[in-house]
Amino acid sequence: MPFAKTTGNSNERLARVENSVLTEYGFFMMSGDGKPIQEPGPGFAARPLQLCTAYEDTLYFHSYPDMQDVTVIVETWRSQPPLEALNEVSDEEQTVTAVFSSNSVSIGAFGDDISGIPLARPGRQKILVRCNGREEARQQYFADPAVQLDGVEAWVIRLWPSGD
Template sequence: MSDAAEQALDDRIRVERGVFGLMDQDTAGCPSPWPQGAPPEDEEVWAQTNRVDFTSAAPDHYVTVRLEAWPEEPPVEGEAEVELELTSGVVELWSLTGGPSGRSLRVGPPGTYGLRVDCRRDDDRLMRYFQAPTSSAEGIEAYVLRFWPEQ
């Protein structure tokens, strides 16, 4: 098994109303393109064709996200794992009102992918955020998203 991602992208996206998303560049291939619909209330990570929604710990702030494309299932565990179908294999982060981040990563050819999500939260910053909310808050959460092709 490989011990490193083939490709990676470090990005940043604004969380609005407690959510942010990831979409395949083939937005027409998604049954409900971002931000239509909503993830189930009890789901922190929710996947459907060409789209993944993430529920954040705070309503309005910026998160850093590292996206990694692995040639096979990564040895690193995550907090959540989903399977999703990508019709182009190129993904980008989305904010609720701001749209795509403008940066994309090719995770591979069209197909079915596993996705492991690891989220690290800074509890001190999160507590300070709720004491004095500001939409420019940063450093509350950092995500690593690891994609690999399902066999």
């Protein structure tokens, strides 16, 4: 999957990917390219369900229905994105810090639908996760588990090197 790359100053977006990603078993993930996927730990599916759970070289993004296509935008930045990129409205938001020991990441049901998304550098990354439609998908799924929910959830995931 091709993605947009930019070059220039330190506050610039490095890459942007937008695609549909299949969730399986109620999640999709991001993993460090060439790194082992970390198994979920205790409390992985505890309610209320977090937007994401971070492990070394692996992030799990939690979706309520078992299987659906969700819209995902991933942006990697050289440093913290400018305020205009951070002020958009979303239904849910979570910020986490995770360590990626590779130069790039992949995203998908098992971390491999879109690969080679470059990071500014390996190491600690700040990740801002935003989602719209997750509560709507949850309500529709519990009202009728057979309902088609493709495209209800839209995710924006931004990564940049952490200063801590």
